[in-house]
Amino acid sequence: MRVLAAIIPLCTALLCLCITLPMPAMAAPSKPVLVYMLANKTDGSFIDSARKGAELASRDFNATFKEIRLRSSDNVLKRLDTLARKGYSPIISVGYQSIMPILQLAEKYPDTKFTVVDGLVPPLFSNVQSIIFKDHEGAFLVGMIAAYTNKTGKVGFIGGIDIPVIRNFSHGYTQGIFHVNPSIEVLTDMVGSDNSAWSDTANAYRLATAQYKAGADIIFAAAGGAGIGVLQAAKDQAQYAIGVDVNQNSLQPGYVLTSMVKRVDVAVYKTLEMIHQKKWAHGIKYLGLKEGALDFSVDIHNRMLLSDEALDRVMTAKEHIVNGLLDVEMYSPR
Numbered sequence: 001m002r003v004l005a006a007i008i009p010l011c012t013a014l015l016c017l018c019i020t021l022p023m024p025a026m027a028a029p030s031k032p033v034l035v036y037m038l039a040n041k042t043d044g045s046f047i048d049s050a051r052k053g054a055e056l057a058s059r060d061f062n063a064t065f066k067e068i069r070l071r072s073s074d075n076v077l078k079r080l081d082t083l084a085r086k087g088y089s090p091i092i093s094v095g096y097q098s099i100m101p102i103l104q105l106a107e108k109y110p111d112t113k114f115t116v117v118d119g120l121v122p123p124l125f126s127n128v129q130s131i132i133f134k135d136h137e138g139a140f141l142v143g144m145i146a147a148y149t150n151k152t153g154k155v156g157f158i159g160g161i162d163i164p165v166i167r168n169f170s171h172g173y174t175q176g177i178f179h180v181n182p183s184i185e186v187l188t189d190m191v192g193s194d195n196s197a198w199s200d201t202a203n204a205y206r207l208a209t210a211q212y213k214a215g216a217d218i219i220f221a222a223a224g225g226a227g228i229g230v231l232q233a234a235k236d237q238a239q240y241a242i243g244v245d246v247n248q249n250s251l252q253p254g255y256v257l258t259s260m261v262k263r264v265d266v267a268v269y270k271t272l273e274m275i276h277q278k279k280w281a282h283g284i285k286y287l288g289l290k291e292g293a294l295d296f297s298v299d300i301h302n303r304m305l306l307s308d309e310a311l312d313r314v315m316t317a318k319e320h321i322v323n324g325l326l327d328v329e330m331y332s333p334r
Contacts, residue, residue: 030063030089030090030275030276031066031087031088031089032054032063032065032066032088032089032090032092032272032275033065033066033067033068033083033088033090033091033092034050034051034054034065034066034067034068034092034094034268035068035070035079035080035083035091035092035093035094035098036050036068036069036070036093036094036095037069037070037071037072037094037095037097037195037198038069038070038198038199038225039071039072039196039198039199040199040225041069042225043198043199043224043225044225044228044246044248044251045224045225045227045228045243045244045245045246045248046094046118046198046224046225046244046245046246046262046264047094047224047225048246049245049246049262049263049264049265050094050117050264050265050267050268051067052265053264053265053266053267053268053269053272054067054092054268054269054272056265056269057268057269057272057273057276058272060273061272061273061276063272063276065272066088068083070097072194072195072196076097076098076101077100077101077104077105080093080098080101080102080105081101081105081108084105084108084109084112085109088112089111089112089113090112090113090114090115090271090272090275090280091112091113091114091115092115092117092268092271092272093114093115093116093117093119094117094118094264094268095117095118095119096118096119096163096165097119097195098116098119099116099119099120099121102114102116102121102128103121103122103124106124106125106127106128107125109127110125110126110127111127112127113127113128113129113275113280114127114128114129115128115129115130115131115271115280116128116129116130116131117131117264117267117268117271118131118132118133118165118264118267119132119165120132120284123282123283123284125282126282127282128282129271129280129281129282129283129284129285130283130284130285131267131271131285131287132284132285132286132287133262133267133286133287133288133293133294134286134287134288134289134293134294134328134330135165135168135169135172135222135260135262135294136168136169136171136172136175136328136329136330136331137172137288137289137294137321137328138172138260138261138262138288138289138294138295138296139168139169139170139171139172139173139176139220139222139260140172140173140175140176140179140317140321140328141176141260141289141295141296141314141317141318142173142176142220142242142257142258142259142260142296143172143173143174143175143176143177143179143180143220144176144177144179144180144310144313144314144317145176145242145257145258145296145306145310145314146173146176146177146218146220146242146257147176147177147178147179147180147181147184148180148307148309148310148313148314149217149218149240149257149305149306149307149310150177150181150184150217150218151217152215152216152217153183153184153185153215154184154185154186154187154214154215154216154217155177155184155185155186155187155216155217155218155219155220156186156187156188156189156208156211156212156216156218156219156220157169157170157173157174157186157187157188157189157219157220157222158188158189158190158191158204158207158208158211158219158220158221158222158223158227158230159188159189159190159191159222159223160190160191160192160197160198160222160223160224160226161190161191161192161193161194161195161197161198162190162193164331164333166190166222166223167331167333168330168331169220169222169244169260170186170188170222170331171329171330171331172328172331173186173220173222174186175328175329176317176328179317180313187211187214187216189207189210189211191203191204191207191223191226197223197226198223198224198225198226199224199225199226200226200229201225201226201228201229201232202229203226203229204221204223204226204227204228204229204230204233205229205230205232205233206229207230208221208229208230208233208234208237208241209233209236209237212233212234212237212239213237216239217239217240218239218240218241218242218257219233219234219239219240219241219242220241220242220244220260221241221242221243221244222244222260223244224244224245227241227243227244227248228251231243231248231251231252231255231256232252234252234255234256235252235255238255239255240255240256240257240305241255241256241257242256242257242258242259242260243256243258243259243260243297244259244260244262245259245260245261245262245264246259246261246262247259247261247297247299249297249299249301249302250299250301253301253302254301254302254305256301256302257302257305257306258296258297258298258302258305258306259296259297260294260295260296261294261295261296261297262293262294263287263292263293263294266287266292266293267287267293288321289318289321289322290321290322295318296314298311
C-alpha cells in the first residue's frame with residue numbers, strides 16, 4: 001500500500017507534465033501556386049511548358065497547386081501580396097514581371113518562399129530564389145543551324161519585348177550565326193512594348209512577313225505565344241522559322257527548321273520537388289546546356305531540312321560549350 005501511495009502522486013505529476021509540455025511546432029504544409037502572365041489559356045510555348053512541370057510534380061508528389069493567370073492590366077504587386085497573405089508558398093512566378101513586386105514583398109512575408117523562373121532577383125533575401133536560363137547557349141546552336149541553312153545572306157530575329165532576357169536570345173543567336181558565317185545580316189524586330197506582346201500573333205505575323213520580303217529566309221521567334229504568328233508567316237511565305245521554348249516543329253511541318261527547347265517544365269518541377277524534399281534553397285540558379293535545360297529539336301518533322309554537316313558541327317559545338325571549350329557570351333546592357 002505504501003508503494004501504491006507513492007506511485008499515484010508520481011503518475012499524477014507525470015500526467016500533468018505531459019499535458020502542460022508545449023507541443024513541437026509543425027511546419028505549415030506547402031500551398032504551391034504558379035503565377036504567369038498570359039492573356040489566353042494557352043500559348044503553345046513558354047507557359048504551357050511551365051504548367052506541364054507543375055502538373056507532373058502535382059501527380060508525383062500528391063500535392064495540388066493553384067494556377068493564377070495574370071493579364072497585362074493586372075496589378076502584379078497586389079495579386080502577389082494577396083497570395084502571400086493567404087499563406088501560399090512557394091509562389092512560383094514565371095517571367096520578369098514579378099521581379100520588382102517580389103523585392104517589395106520578400107521582407108514583408110519572410111515565411112513565404114518565392115521562386116522566380118526566368119527572372120533575376122538580386123540575392124538579398126533568404127526566401128527568394130531565381131532560376132535563370134543560359135538562353136544564349138541554346139540560341140547559339142540554332143543560330144549555327146540557321147547559318148548553315150541560309151541561302152540569301154539574311155536571317156531574322158523577332159523577340160517579344162526589348163528586355164535583357166530577349167536580348168540574350170538575340171545575342172546568342174547572332175554569335176552562332178557569325179561563328180559559321182560573319183557576313184550574314186541579321187534583321188531584328190520586337191513584337192511590342194508591354195506584356196500584351198507575348199500573345200500578339202497578328203503583329204508577329206506582320207513583322208515576320210516584312211522580314212521575309214526583305215530577304216530573310218529564316219527567322220528565329222523568341223516571342224512566347226506570339227511566335228505562332230511567325231511560324232504561320234514562314235509557311236505562307238514558303239520560308240523557314242525557328243521555334244522556341246517547346247518543340248514546335250510539328251506546328252508547321254516542313255517550315256520549322258528547328259526549335260530551341262527551353263525546359264521551363266524542369267525548372268518548375270525541380271522547384272516543387274525541392275519543396276517536397278525540404279531542400280529548397282534561396283539564391284540564383286543558372287541552367288544551361290550542361291544542366292540539360294536547353295537544346296535544339298530534331299524529329300521526323302524537320303530532320304530532312306537539316307544537312308548532316310550542320311548537325312555534326314552543331315553537336316560538336318554543343319559538346320564544346322558543355323565542356324567549357326567554347327564560350328558563348330551572355331548579353332550585357334552597355
